[in-house]
Amino acid sequence: MFHWLEKHPFFFAVGIFVTIAFAGLVEILPNFAQASRPVIGTTPYSTLELTGRHVYIKNSCNACHSQLVRPFKSETDRYGHYSLSGEYAYDRPFLWGSKRTGPDLMRVGNYRTTDWHENHMKNPASVVPGSIMPAYKWMFTNKADVETAYAEQLTVAQFFSVPYNKEVPMKDGSTKVVKMGASIAEANELALAEAKVIAANMKDQDVKDAVAKGEIPEIVALIAYMNSLK
Amino acid sequence: MNKLYLGGIIFTALMLLFTYMSVSGSEGGLNGDIVNMLAVAGAVALVIITVFVVTKYVRQMQTDTADGQLADEKWDGIGEYLNDLPMGWAILFFALIVWGMWYFVMGYPVNAYSQIGEYNEDSAAHNTKFETQYASITGDKLVEMGESVFLAECKVCHGINADGIDGKAANLNKRVEAKSVKHVVINGSNNKLLGMEMPMPDRNGLVNGATGAAITDAEIDAVSTFVANGMKGAGADVFANVCAACHGADGKGMDSVAPSIATFNPTLVANVLTHGKKGAIGEMPKFDRLNAKQKEAVGAYITNLSK
Amino acid sequence: MENRPLEYDYTVAKMFMFTTVALGIVGMLIGVILAFQLAFPELNLVLGEGLAEYTNYSRLRPLHTDAVIFGFTLSGIWATWYYVGQRVLKVSMAESKFLMFIGKLHFALYLVGVVAVVASLFLGITTSKEYAEFEWPIDIAIVVVWVLFGVSIFGLIGIRREKSLYISVWYYIASFLGIAMLYLFNNMEIPTMLGANAAGESGFGNWWHSVSMYAGTNDALVEWWYGHNAVAFGFTVPIVAMIYYFLPKESGQAIYSYKLSLLSFWGLMFVYLWAGGHHLLYSTVPDWMQTMGSVFSVILILPSWGSAINMLLTMKGEWQQVAASPLIKFMVLGSTFYMFSTLEGPIQAIKSVNAIAHFTDWIVGHVHDGTLGWVGFMIMAALYHMAPRVFKREIYSKSLMVTQFWIQTLGVVLYFTSMWIAGITQGMMWRAHDEFGNLAYSFIDTVTVLHPYYTIRGVGGLLYLVGFLMFAYNIYKTMSARPVEESELQNASPMGA
């Protein structure tokens, strides 16, 4: 049979394709339906948080940082509760990473704060002697791209029914609504309102001035994202 | 001895040395941790199997000769023997397929393995082991434990020497700095330092008992330096007239009224760890994932620092 | 006519040989920079504070992986395809204007793709998915390039004279089909310009931006189904295609066993795809999928080793050739590293071992004993074999080749041993608790211990790069030397051209 296949390239190719495609189906399909359900307490990203997530991706922070707490005592001691599938329901793309050159960031919002991030991103080694993380100084001057984040919010709301402007159940039984702007202007306003809260806790005068002027430096968006990781 | 075998042995020995170095490099060593042991076993197996198998085939290159029946075809001059499968390979392949099917259909489901179940067992075992130990820890040992928590969790903000890294976080070698006192007196404070909702009023609510007027700028500066100096020097009068009512004459605080601002104590630190703290310097996160004993220990360590 | 040897046309092969060398240099140079940046973080500022946004570790890392995978390796695969394909199918590209055109178009579009990729990654335009960083406009270009590759494969097969497909061709076909399927499904994404709001505004934000069709755990599942098999159909299958041609051809030996070739091939096809779960061990994908990944990874040792053993046995009794020919040394050591990494992988895929190895440099070590020792060695060997035949000139210097071989071998050994130590050390330190039951180390303690190993790795990588530059120089001198008659070629293999 194999000799025959080797003389008939078409059937040979079909043979290969069937052999390799089969495994994919078994591996991927069964999980699809169930794993995308959010666990209670998981909310969609706000406009500024999503903008910050884009800053994170743009700079490939995931090259060094994972966002996946494995169920080991040593990891839950270090990072907090192990990850649950539903916590990632609004993560497109997922950002688990595959290398921990730096620590996991899945729940970094629980144990680091705005002003610490500000110092750290400006010069990691000045806060953590021996750190090999690069300094990200340009984030303090680059302007964040809120519009692309807003376009993404609209897209996911439209195509994947991500519940913006809807009540989302929280752990304590209350509900929370994550707002999405009805227009670009409103989206910018929402982001700016969030940015002001962050900037108030920051020390860098240029950043504060920029936010006061209505501009959002990348660092502010990034910190909003970091703080949302809980 | 054959150069090849010698080379193989040297290579194996070197790799085992490297493995040994990595294990001892982690200081804790194998630590009685089964996962560590399996990883090392895997590394050792990898080296030995590869060296063994490759040596075997290199031997055949050196001593054996190629033979067998050739297939009819040639591709660009490349021929092909119709030799049988190497027996060892074929048997292992077959055996592994059988094992795989068995494992997946029988071994695994019957074991009813769940990684979360495994985690629960592990942490329960860990907790029981240390809860019994914790119970008896006091005094210097407690401070030592606190130091270990501090070095693992806190030094990224407060620095190895707990000096706050040039004002980026609180300097824990002294109770409080003038800047922070001033900030609190002007703005008030609501950080649950007493473990409960009990705010300190802002400057409008701080009345000098002697003059009957709200605290003045000059008085604020004076009292801030006084407190930051470890309750010494000028400003004692302001403290006595404005603050002592709540913080006590010696600044050591009063139960359920105001915290100590003269010294640290473990309860105060534990409250900071439970609720976090926001002040003149910045924001300190809360540390839910530390257990009560760990908070007590690190409290003892910090109290010890400023003594 | 029929009795005259075929005049094979290597125009397209030559073009891809050029990009193999050029992108190999770029990719490995960036690799060396990355390695030293981890040892000496000041190097994030190599071109000064102002350009740090573009020269820092995190911006450069995807450039390294994509340059070596989609630049160096893919070019190598195509250079060899456009050489080997003609020869084992006994048909010349010159016989079909159409295929010649497709081949050139394939190369031209590929170049456009390379430029787009480099520009976009420098600018930080990425979807973050490893080995699939590109946004949809580039995805489309890649699909077109891939289709052209397919047309070229099946076109050439369509007009072949050799009825029965040689083993290498099996592997090239598999590589084409595998990547096509994986790439398409992993890159399902919706451009965000499609989002519209109630105010009627739409099409704003970056036009190239998109959002993945899958979320969270599912996204991870698809990505690592892709990622794992991108290794399969990018770093394994086409490289095996190369060794099945170049080793017997260069040594003049017949393949040891048809049956072994057959079982290894179909075994690999069947088993590989199931093993992707080993990238997601202890994650939030269901336990049974993880177990499946582990089990199939262990089974995968055998079909992988089958090909390697077949190659080693092909050299049975030919030790004098291994000793004399640097080219054959590259291939024999390449097979050995292939065996090493395909045993290392399954061991790392065992859950308990992965608990230590995952997220650490041990994985990076595994990656590079495979890519440097196997992929890199094989591609260089293939180009060394092709160069005299394609350019009709002698290899410029054999002694340079020998020196290169030893320098690079030392480089690979330094690379993977240092990462082996670094990974195990770090993995164990992360897990360690002290006598009080607290974490024994803060994260940064587990970073600073690695400094010596990062330095050693940098040196190893630098040696490998130096070797690669020697290779580039050798090839350059070969192609620019005085042409010689084919009959004069001294490095020609025993079977002639």
Ligand code: HEM
């Ligand atoms: C039997 C064959 C193999 C098996 C079972 C295997 C298994 C593995 C495992 C378990 C990991 C680590 C996943 C993690 O914990 O993050 C891994 C990573 C990797 N392997 Fe292999 N491996 C094999 C062969 C190879 C070969 C031959 C190469 C290359 C030439 C290779 C390249 C890689 C790469 C690039 C990664 C890194 C993926 C990432 O970015 O995380 N593997 N492999």
Ligand code: HEM
């Ligand atoms: C001069 C030689 C090279 C050096 C110094 C080098 C260095 C590096 C460094 C420093 C990293 C990042 C590791 C980390 O995240 O900690 C890396 C990643 C990687 N390199 Fe290389 N590299 C070299 C050659 C190559 C070649 C030739 C290939 C492929 C053909 C390759 C494929 C990869 C891959 C797939 C990764 C990602 C691994 C992962 O995510 O687990 N490298 N390399």
Ligand SMILES: [Ca+2]
């Ligand atoms: Ca990776």
Ligand SMILES: [Ca+2]
């Ligand atoms: Ca894409």
Ligand SMILES: [Cu+2]
């Ligand atoms: Cu894999």
